[in-house]
Amino acid sequence: MQTLKDKAKVMTKKIVLLGSGELGKEFVISAQRKGQYIVACDSYAGAPAMQVADEYEVFDMLDGDALERVITKHKPDIIVPEIEAIRTERLYDFEKEGIQVVPSARAVNFTMNRKAIRDLAAKELGLKTAKYFYATSLEELKEAALKVGFPCVVKPLMSSSGKGQSLVRSAEELENAWEYGCSGSRGDIKELIIEEFIKFDSEITLLTVTQKNGPTLFCPPIGHIQKGGDYRESFQPAHIDPAHLKEAQDMADKVTRALTGAGIWGVEFFLSHENGVYFSELSPRPHDTGMVTLAGTQNLNEFELHLRAVLGLPIPNIKLERIGVSAVILSPIASKETPKYKGLEEALKEEDTYLRIFGKPFTKVNRRMGVVLCYAPIGSDLDKLRDKAKDIASRVEVY
Ligand SMILES: Nc1ncnc2c1ncn2[C@@H]1O[C@H](COP(=O)(O)OP(=O)(O)OP(=O)(O)O)[C@@H](O)[C@H]1O
Numbered sequence: 001m002q003t004l005k006d007k008a009k010v011m012t013k014k015i016v017l018l019g020s021g022e023l024g025k026e027f028v029i030s031a032q033r034k035g036q037y038i039v040a041c042d043s044y045a046g047a048p049a050m051q052v053a054d055e056y057e058v059f060d061m062l063d064g065d066a067l068e069r070v071i072t073k074h075k076p077d078i079i080v081p082e083i084e085a086i087r088t089e090r091l092y093d094f095e096k097e098g099i100q101v102v103p104s105a106r107a108v109n110f111t112m113n114r115k116a117i118r119d120l121a122a123k124e125l126g127l128k129t130a131k132y133f134y135a136t137s138l139e140e141l142k143e144a145a146l147k148v149g150f151p152c153v154v155k156p157l158m159s160s161s162g163k164g165q166s167l168v169r170s171a172e173e174l175e176n177a178w179e180y181g182c183s184g185s186r187g188d189i190k191e192l193i194i195e196e197f198i199k200f201d202s203e204i205t206l207l208t209v210t211q212k213n214g215p216t217l218f219c220p221p222i223g224h225i226q227k228g229g230d231y232r233e234s235f236q237p238a239h240i241d242p243a244h245l246k247e248a249q250d251m252a253d254k255v256t257r258a259l260t261g262a263g264i265w266g267v268e269f270f271l272s273h274e275n276g277v278y279f280s281e282l283s284p285r286p287h288d289t290g291m292v293t294l295a296g297t298q299n300l301n302e303f304e305l306h307l308r309a310v311l312g313l314p315i316p317n318i319k320l321e322r323i324g325v326s327a328v329i330l331s332p333i334a335s336k337e338t339p340k341y342k343g344l345e346e347a348l349k350e351e352d353t354y355l356r357i358f359g360k361p362f363t364k365v366n367r368r369m370g371v372v373l374c375y376a377p378i379g380s381d382l383d384k385l386r387d388k389a390k391d392i393a394s395r396v397e398v399y
């Protein structure tokens, strides 16, 4: 029988995955299907991607020395970041040593900090964004609020999935927003971004694929609904004005080009009938809202696209095959125990529906534990499909 060590010797690439959540799990499955060797890393044991990887490592990826130890131990060909909480400065050294960092050390380093990516997009590349300021104290936050007005949005410079983010309606709420932002900040940075609130009509993720040997490709736009800064449902294709789509594609092309490297990127935009397209932010990796592609909306889902781009494999085309929606399953409880699920059988009685339980070994309130995916032929009623997926997801219980 072939052992894991044999596999490591014969397989084409050894990949260290930094972050092992639900997105990493699907990426690992795609990579395994192409015979790659994966070491999945995260700060806790039993993380979703570890369950399907060849090896795993548990350590704090914000600890640069610990990160270096793992890279020295495994000597990967490729490092694939899956979360933002990584000592990304070290990635430049690994890249210099000849390891492929996905999409590039620069992209991962810039996007982990809202300041770096926002200044690059707005100031250097001239992309339209919400008006914004930074604040290192409550006083600075108050001053900035006077300039952006109310309501406004306050976020930590380093956070994701809406952690530490608040919508501020009046000056009285600023102190809470300051405290909440600082407490939701990753690492020890005490600096927040305060943004003008954009009254958008819709928001989209434009999955963008940059290739080693090929043109930049765009997936059909994905619409999504967020609550408290975290995604609740996504649907593809989002119906948007073709001129707005073209504008978003041009911006995505500009920003991914400036950040360099090959892989898939989730580029986020706000769309307003009145004011046009705003660039919001981007992730240099598969996007949570892009899980909708697991419903078979595209010929190649976002994880397969990422893998192909990373390995430099051909992507002949990206084609919409059917419409689809995703609706998240959240935990209502916090527990260190392995969660159980009720209602799976009922959910799976539904036609044209898939269900993914990520297998996270413990819960937190509102932690995303799974997703319901529904699909229908092109031309079907998207709103009806959204209601169907939300209804099914609401009947799956985490306890
Ligand atoms: N300036 C703004 N105006 C209006 N809504 C906003 C603004 N900034 C953020 N939001 C809302 O909050 C959501 C989350 O914001 P953002 O993407 O910046 O946070 P995040 O923590 O990086 O999220 P993720 O990591 O999940 O992408 C946005 O998708 C949007 O719905």
Ligand SMILES: NCC(=O)N[C@@H]1O[C@H](COP(=O)([O-])[O-])[C@@H](O)[C@H]1O
Residues within 6 Å of the ligand: 019, 020, 021, 022, 023, 024, 082, 083, 160, 161, 288, 360, 367, 368
């Ligand atoms: N918006 C970013 C995002 O969705 N990232 C996904 O969530 C995981 C963390 O989940 P957890 O917080 O439940 O551990 C990450 O590992 C990634 O898969």
Ligand SMILES: [Mg+2]
Residues within 6 Å of the ligand: 268, 281
């Ligand atoms: Mg976002």
